[in-house]
Amino acid sequence: MRIHFIAIGGSAMHNLALALHVKGEQVTGSDDAIFEPSKSRLQAKGLLPQEMGWDAEKITADIEAVILGMHAKSDNPELLKAQELGLKIYSYPEFIYEHSKQKTRVVIGGSHGKTTITSMVLHVLNYHGIEVDYLVGAQLEGFDRMVHLTEENDFILLEGDEYLSSPTDLRPKFHLYQPNIALISGIAWDHINVFPTFENYVDQFRIFIDKITNGGILVYNEEDPIVAQLVEEAAKPIRKLPYGTPKYTIENGKTFLETPEGPMPLEVFGAHNLSNLNGAKWICQNMGVDEEDFYEAIGSFKGASKRLEKIAENDTTVIYKDFAHSPSKVIATTEAVKQQFPNRKLIACLELHTYSSLNADFLSEYEGALNAADQAVVFYSPEAVQIKRLEAISNEQMEKAFKREGLLTYTDSNQFKGFVNQLDLTNSVVLFMSSGNYGGIDLNELFSSVK
Known part of the structure; x- marks a missing residue:
């Protein structure tokens, strides 16, 4: 072809x-x-x-x-x-659907966590040698590429993005897949350039639920009130399977998941990731993996690329980078790191990079987002604001939006780099959250001395 x-x-x-x-x-x-x-x-x-x-x-x-x-x-x-x-012109989700019409389609949706959950499921299946087709939005350790298509596999695992399909097809991508098995991890307003109101954004998930095939399965996060309400209202003839955050403990910077066989150490941490894990468990069980086999495999899952990825560590310092940029993700990630390292100073650096995050009307959504950090820093590029044709943001607007005392704001990458270089990193955790690169800063190079 x-x-x-x-x-x-x-x-x-x-x-x-x-x-x-x-x-x-x-x-x-x-x-x-x-x-x-x-x-x-x-x-x-x-x-x-x-x-x-x-x-x-x-x-x-x-x-x-x-x-x-x-x-x-x-x-x-x-x-x-x-x-x-x-x-014949396809958007890529259209093409994926055409390829997978005869397969069991498993679609992971949600404003946050969908990449991690999809990656967890794929990791477990790969661990047990179960072959499936897949499409995932981030690089995963042990995989050459994040799309795999065959004629023979029975299942296809898809990360269900709610962004638009193509310039000529303005439907959200996850509306096109018509899942047999679906998951919704949570709903928090995003992509305001496309979905101008929260109600309009929520409607996309309502439509997603309606696209599930009759007799299909919906796994959903019952701890998210918006998700729970949508599922409760859904009249679609489907099986509904709720999940929440499992019991876990933290000892000396290590997270242990409570299982029927006792506490099990994990490579990932944070309440949001433990919730993601529970959602992934339900999906795996509906793809033929029993609970015991799931636990055996998930203990070695180290996370998807840029999702709480450890880039440097020594005896007194740990450096993480994370893709978090929307308010709900920033809160979850910052709180997770502080909970994991309660006795260390947490320095949280957030880059505002997307259209939503740089929109003055949306900034107030970040209120309290960095409160778990001991020191909070925001970086954004005025050039990015201009490119997106948005109004300039003042430092006063930033402080008012975050409602965070002592918030530092940088708009020059060299000045921001200078700030990072002069930090006292003793007994500290530094968390960089962004979907960008802080104006071209190589974090791995910047912290090459932290071994």
């Missing part, structure tokens, strides 16, 4: 391109900019475009499928040519 990707460099797009290439399909693609690690990974398989930019001449009548990435615009010349030729 000849397949062309418009905007091949995206995280999910390039993983799908690699998966189809490995499957034996003829894959080509274009993009106006491709960054690491996508660039090297595409280049290694001979899929990196020779030149950056769009070229309508690449679109020919023999292409059997065009996969359109969200990064492309609706007036993209390659897209216009494909439409002119009447080619």
Whole structure:
């Protein structure tokens, strides 16, 4: 099959391109900019475009499928040519659904935790040698790529993102998958550029529940009141399985999960991750893994990339980075680290990087988000605000929004780096939370002396 990707460099797009290439399909693609690690990974398989930019001449009548990435615009010349030729054009979730029509589709949704839960399930299945197709949004240790497609596997495990599918398909991605088994981990307002009100955002999850196949299964976090209400209201003929946070203890910076066989040490920590673990357990049990086998496997799960990832440690200092950027994620991550290391100074550094987080009207959602930290720092780039065509934010607005006494705000990456370099890290934990990179700072290099 000849397949062309418009905007091949995206995280999910390039993983799908690699998966189809490995499957034996003829894959080509274009993009106006491709960054690491996508660039090297595409280049290694001979899929990196020779030149950056769009070229309508690449679109020919023999292409059997065009996969359109969200990064492309609706007036993209390659897209216009494909439409002119009447080619079959898919968003990537559409393409995934077409591939998986005959499979049991397991979709993990939620404003937070979906990547971790999907990764936990995949880790357990891989540990026990259970082959499934999958699509996950973050890199996982032991996996070459995070999309895997076959003809023969019975299950496909999908991370269900609520963001839009493509420039020509404005449905949330997770509306397209029609799950047989679904999970909702929690709901907290996000993507305000697309969902302007909280009610509109919640409606997307209501629709997701309605897309579950009749007789299907919904696993849901009963500790989230919005999720619990949606599930209670749902009239869909499905089986509803609630989960919550299991019992656990913390000893000397190590988390132990209470199991029928006694306390079990974990590599991950935090109440939110323990809740994620319980959700993953229900999913695994409905995919044929019993409780005992789940516990055997989950003890070695170290987390998905950038999800409370330890980047440096010595006898007196630990450095973590985390993808957290929305208010609910920031609160959960900060509290988890403080609970894990109650006797250490917690320095929490948050970069505001997304459209939502840099929107002055949304800032108040961050009230109290950094309260668990002993020292709280916010970094944002004025250039990012300009690029997103948003109003400038003052330090006074930032302090008022977070309602955090002593909050430090940096808008220059060199000044922020200088602040970090002069920190006394004795008996400390430093937590960096961002979906960006603090204006180009390499955290691994910055803390190379912390061994």
